[in-house]
Amino acid sequence: MTDAHRPDRWFVPESVLRRLKGDPEEDIAAARRDPDAFWLAQARAFEWTKTPTTGLTWNRPHMQWFADGETNITLSALDRHARGEARTRAALIWLSETEEAQVITYGMLHERVERAAAGLRTLGVTAGDRVVIYMPLTPEGVIAMLACARLGAVHSVVYAGLGVGALRDRITDAGARVVITADVGYRRGKLVDLYAIASEAIAELGGVEHLVLWERIKTYQREHDARTVPWESLFTHGRAGAVPVNAEHPLYVLYTSGSTGKPKGVIHTHGGYMVASTYHLGQLFDVRAGDVFFCTSDIGWIVGHSYIVYAPLAAGATVLFREGAPDFPDPGVFWRTVERYGVNVLFTAPTALRLFMKLGPDVLKGHDLSSLRVIACAGEALNPEAWRWAQQHLAGGLEEGAHAVVIDHWWQTELGAPILGTHPRWPARPGFVGRPLAGVDADVVDEQGQRLPDGVQGHLVLRRPTPGMMRGIHGNPEKYAQVWTENPAGYLSGDLAVRDEHGYISILGRADDVLNVAGHRIGSADVEDALVSHPAVAEAAVIGIPDDLKGESIVAHVILRQGFEDQVGRGLRASISEHVRRELGPIATPGEIRVVTALPKTRSGKIMRRVLRAQALGQDPGDLTTLEG
Numbered sequence: 243m244t245d246a247h248r249p250d251r252w253f254v255p256e257s258v259l260r261r262l263k264g265d266p267e268e269d270i271a272a273a274r275r276d277p278d279a280f281w282l283a284q285a286r287a288f289e290w291t292k293t294p295t296t297g298l299t300w301n302r303p304h305m306q307w308f309a310d311g312e313t314n315i316t317l318s319a320l321d322r323h324a325r326g327e328a329r330t331r332a333a334l335i336w337l338s339e340t341e342e343a344q345v346i347t348y349g350m351l352h353e354r355v356e357r358a359a360a361g362l363r364t365l366g367v368t369a370g371d372r373v374v375i376y377m378p379l380t381p382e383g384v385i386a387m388l389a390c391a392r393l394g395a396v397h398s399v400v401y402a403g404l405g406v407g408a409l410r411d412r413i414t415d416a417g418a419r420v421v422i423t424a425d426v427g428y429r430r431g432k433l434v435d436l437y438a439i440a441s442e443a444i445a446e447l448g449g450v451e452h453l454v455l456w457e458r459i460k461t462y463q464r465e466h467d468a469r470t471v472p473w474e475s476l477f478t479h480g481r482a483g484a485v486p487v488n489a490e491h492p493l494y495v496l497y498t499s500g501s502t503g504k505p506k507g508v509i510h511t512h513g514g515y516m517v518a519s520t521y522h523l524g525q526l527f528d529v530r531a532g533d534v535f536f537c538t539s540d541i542g543w544i545v546g547h548s549y550i551v552y553a554p555l556a557a558g559a560t561v562l563f564r565e566g567a568p569d570f571p572d573p574g575v576f577w578r579t580v581e582r583y584g585v586n587v588l589f590t591a592p593t594a595l596r597l598f599m600k601l602g603p604d605v606l607k608g609h610d611l612s613s614l615r616v617i618a619c620a621g622e623a624l625n626p627e628a629w630r631w632a633q634q635h636l637a638g639g640l641e642e643g644a645h646a647v648v649i650d651h652w653w654q655t656e657l658g659a660p661i662l663g664t665h666p667r668w669p670a671r672p673g674f675v676g677r678p679l680a681g682v683d684a685d686v687v688d689e690q691g692q693r694l695p696d697g698v699q700g701h702l703v704l705r706r707p708t709p710g711m712m713r714g715i716h717g718n719p720e721k722y723a724q725v726w727t728e729n730p731a732g733y734l735s736g737d738l739a740v741r742d743e744h745g746y747i748s749i750l751g752r753a754d755d756v757l758n759v760a761g762h763r764i765g766s767a768d769v770e771d772a773l774v775s776h777p778a779v780a781e782a783a784v785i786g787i788p789d790d791l792k793g794e795s796i797v798a799h800v801i802l803r804q805g806f807e808d809q810v811g812r813g814l815r816a817s818i819s820e821h822v823r824r825e826l827g828p829i830a831t832p833g834e835i836r837v838v839t840a841l842p843k844t845r846s847g848k849i850m851r852r853v854l855r856a857q858a859l860g861q862d863p864g865d866l867t868t869l870e871g
């Protein structure tokens with residue numbers, strides 16, 4: 243164990259402890275004693291049209307939480323605040339790339355969502371229907387999500403940075419009849435023509451009946467798909483009350499990448515998801531009603547679903563979110579925002595911290611960050627250097643006098659809410675994500691499901707369901723069952739991990755071929771599919787190699803079709819790269835394309851990516867006995 247991993251390396255200063263509210267130990271003990279009673283007690287903090295009396299119903303792999311309860315998540319996220327003194331409190335503070343601010347109170351948000359929901363109803367959207375949302379990070383995107391939820395319809399948000407092919411696949415898989423989009427999004431001052439992408443994606447999809455279009459730039463005229471409906475027209479049909487649904491009713495489907503096949507649509511529900519995500523917002527991030535909570539994710543990802551939209555609103559907090567890149571128009575923009583809006587809690591990704599670490603502390607000069615209590619990081623490994631830098635420069639130091647703590651925590655799209663983490667009251671152990679949180683039964687096991695001793699690397703599993711977990715994979719029950727049956731110990735996360743003698747867990751990376759670029763999960767299979775759909779590419783294999791800033795970057799190996807060899811050096815790599823960007827979006831575009839004549843394969847034809855990875859890193863490729871001769 244290196245010095246950086248020693249538990250006494252850092253303590254939690256009194257100055258920080260004084261500002262924190264919850265204490266997790268009691269909750270951990272209570273949840274261990276009687277998990278159902280614990281979660282039912284948490285559920286009482288929400289609005290129900292029928293209060294649940296049952297906790298978990300477990301028939302592996304199928305789970306239900308609060309199965310006799312009835313609610314609609316928007317009752318807790320909107321109605322209860324709009325009725326009370328929080329009516330005039332800011333629910334959303336949105337900043338554009340150019341720092342133009344829009345403040346929407348709980349009262350205003352409630353009304354806009356009710357109107358948008360009534361409009362969607364006139365398009366025939368009812369409970370259970372899937373609606374795809376392809377919107378930039380704006381209040382309109384949030385309103386679209388909440389309006390679907392209001393009706394009991396199931397939204398499926400597709401990140402507005404994804405390309406035509408990725409969007410088309412998701413609309414098709416979800417079976418959406420309605421797609422909601424905008425004319426443009428902004429990234430580094432440039433316009434991204436979202437409407438063109440959406441129109442192209444649905445061009446051949448007869449099942450899509452309506453394309454709702456929010457026009458931000460009215461002067462940006464072009465021909466419209468005949469199915470286009472103006473966003474504004476939704477707001478002219480009165481207001482829609484919340485449709486009460488069973489706690490287990492699906493709230494959304496969110497697509498995420500696996501190692502094989504197409505992205506899978508993870509299903510989350512109204513009841514359990516609301517309780518778990520909001521509970522951890524309060525307990526782990528210490529967010530309280532009225533706090534300003536700055537979440538730097540996007541509504542296209544799970545973090546944006548849980549921590550830009552549902553949990554902070556259910557908690558009555560003010561959520562601050564911003565369109566655009568963290569260092570545009572200048573690298574001071576994040577810290578100016580923290581100071582200007584008195585941000586109390588910040589949720590960001592290690593990639594952003596590493597970016598600021600690289601830029602140096604000058605960027606922070608002159609900004610008062612003392613309103614911050616907690617800086618929470620997730621999505622990818624938080625390396626000890628980035629943690630230490632952030633604690634030193636953003637949180638006020640590593641000793642007495644610090645005003646905040648930088649905490650790491652771990653979860654996944656499938657899990658809806660944090661699972662492991664370093665509670666602000668616990669000493670940080672750089673390199674370790676933390677301990678299992680209240681109500682979580684996580685462990686490190688071998689392939690047979692046997693618990694491994696401390697210090698031995700194995701698979702991270704959850705032995706028992708948590709309320710925020712996925713209930714299924716849209717249209718693919720077999721794939722869903724697989725995550726609960728592949729390892730006898732429980733839910734198989736796909737991550738490799740190791741536990742230390744203090745019960746802290748360190749995440750060592752994926753056990754499969756899923757890449758993590760700047761906190762975004764990308765299936766190597768998705769990128770390979772996009773590569774081979776280019777006319778010049780016969781075969782492709784994609785690996786991730788370490789990257790100082792983004793955690794991992796993508797290297798593609800391609801074998802060319804006959805007749806294309808002489809185009810290498812004449813723009814072929816750029817053409818392949820552009821093709822992947824169009825299909826999947828910029829985040830999945832390879833940083834490097836290597837043209838090769840053969841790929842290392844097993845005798846059964848499986849590509850041995852670890853051999854490619856070893857070659858790329860100049861390492862020993864290890865055991866090659868299964869390599870094709």
Ligand code: AMP
Pocket residue numbers: 498544619620621622623624650651652653654655656675735736737749751752758761762763
């Ligand atoms: P996603 O479902 O896109 O949120 O990706 C989840 C994956 O990101 C996990 O399975 C991990 O591989 C990785 N991940 C998330 N949080 C952390 C963390 N705190 N430390 C290391 N890896 C993480």
